[in-house]
Amino acid sequence: MEYFAIVIGAIFVNNIVLAQFLGICPYMGVSSKVSTSVGMAGAVLFVMTLATIVTFLIYNYVLEPFNITYLQTISYILVISSLVQMVEIILKKVSPELYQALGIFLPLITTNCAIMGVALLTVQNDFNLMQGVVFAISHAAGFALAIILFAGIREHMELMDLPKAMRGAPAALVVAGILALAFMGFAGLV
Amino acid sequence: MNQWKNFSKGLIKDNPVYILLLGLCPALGVTTSAFNGLGMGLATTFVLLGSNIVVSLIKNLIPDKVRIPSFIVIIASFVTIVQLTMEAYMPDLFDALGLFIPLIVVNCLVMGRAEAFASKKDTFSSAIDALGMGLGFALALTMLGSLREILGAYSIFGFKLIPGATDGMLVFVLAPGAFIGMGYLIILFNYLKKKTA
Numbered sequence: 323m324e325y326f327a328i329v330i331g332a333i334f335v336n337n338i339v340l341a342q343f344l345g346i347c348p349y350m351g352v353s354s355k356v357s358t359s360v361g362m363a364g365a366v367l368f369v370m371t372l373a374t375i376v377t378f379l380i381y382n383y384v385l386e387p388f389n390i391t392y393l394q395t396i397s398y399i400l401v402i403s404s405l406v407q408m409v410e411i412i413l414k415k416v417s418p419e420l421y422q423a424l425g426i427f428l429p430l431i432t433t434n435c436a437i438m439g440v441a442l443l444t445v446q447n448d449f450n451l452m453q454g455v456v457f458a459i460s461h462a463a464g465f466a467l468a469i470i471l472f473a474g475i476r477e478h479m480e481l482m483d484l485p486k487a488m489r490g491a492p493a494a495l496v497v498a499g500i501l502a503l504a505f506m507g508f509a510g511l512v
Numbered sequence: 513m514n515q516w517k518n519f520s521k522g523l524i525k526d527n528p529v530y531i532l533l534l535g536l537c538p539a540l541g542v543t544t545s546a547f548n549g550l551g552m553g554l555a556t557t558f559v560l561l562g563s564n565i566v567v568s569l570i571k572n573l574i575p576d577k578v579r580i581p582s583f584i585v586i587i588a589s590f591v592t593i594v595q596l597t598m599e600a601y602m603p604d605l606f607d608a609l610g611l612f613i614p615l616i617v618v619n620c621l622v623m624g625r626a627e628a629f630a631s632k633k634d635t636f637s638s639a640i641d642a643l644g645m646g647l648g649f650a651l652a653l654t655m656l657g658s659l660r661e662i663l664g665a666y667s668i669f670g671f672k673l674i675p676g677a678t679d680g681m682l683v684f685v686l687a688p689g690a691f692i693g694m695g696y697l698i699i700l701f702n703y704l705k706k707k708t709a
Contacts, residue, residue, distance in 0.1 A: 344615075350533065392592060396585065
């Protein structure tokens with residue numbers, strides 16, 4: 323039941339993009355086609371889960387015991403960026419197909435505040451490792467839901483005849499706003 | 513380059529948020545009121561200024577291959593300074609900005625200026641560039657914050673515009689208002705840019 327609340331809360335109620343404003347850069351940047359947004363969502367799922375596990379271990383077994391939690395920001399960003407590099411190198415060697423699919427999205431992920439945000443939230447919420455993993459996976463699923471829905475809408479918007487000043491980012495932001503409005507309907511669910 | 517031009521480009525012509533679309537997450541996330549927007553803008557300006565100065569000072573000492581990780585460490589140090597200072601002296605603002613203070617470290621604007629400007633130019637120009645870009649960012653956040661506060665709470669910087677009015681159009685304080693307000697402000701800046709160009 324407790325896990326169920328985490329999952330529903332992360333995907334619908336506190337959707338990472340539409341309610342918490344994390345990961346807006348990739349959300350705006352790679353959402354013009356459904357196929358690329360699926361790739362991005364996959365890469366986020368992969369890295370977010372790994373990053374949450376690694377940063378959880380670092381926080382609880384290194385930073386906390388040595389009383390150096392003020393180094394949290396520095397250590398997290400270094401760990402996440404080196405993790406992304408490592409994942410990229412390993413994927414290239416072990417699974418070229420997966421690398422083909424996710425490869426170009428991986429470097430973009432280092433600057434994705436969603437990854438770091440979820441890692442920080444896991445600590446803030448005092449989750450244990452299992453809860454942290456479920457939390458990360460459901461946040462990634464929420465990201466996937468938001469970006470794939472959005473990409474579907476944007477593909478249709480290509481054909482629309484909009485005023486020149488509204489084309490591109492402004493129209494996309496207004497659409498995201500309306501999507502956020504729809505997601506507000508889930509408020510109070512858990 | 514003319515230093516005034518270097519400074520003022522960040523305000524409208526190359527405004528980091530509305531024209532370059534950098535740092536959208538904090539711009540949308542913290543701007544529930546004008547004060548929060550300003551606080552976040554100034555915190556980012558400080559980090560930007562510090563990291564640009566340090567990067568431009570030590571750019572010749574850093575081997576090219578490890579420059580990105582080095583920049584990250586420099587930026588993260590300044591973010592930690594801001595984080596601890598704000599927690600000590602401005603606990604209310606710290607609570608309001610929450611997660612977005614440590615997340616300055618992944619703000620593409622800060623990294624972008626270090627890589628594109630400070631690692632190539634002299635210290636003085638880098639400092640000016642950082643100030644201009646930082647204040648442009650602060651301006652952008654304050655504008656969006658004011659818009660949302662005026663529409664959402666009928667007040668600005670905490671001052672009530674309509675005496676007796678309790679709550680405004682709540683949707684502008686909540687998430688959808690951020691996206692929609694930002695969309696319309698980008699249209700405004702596109703128009704301004706075309707006019708000044």
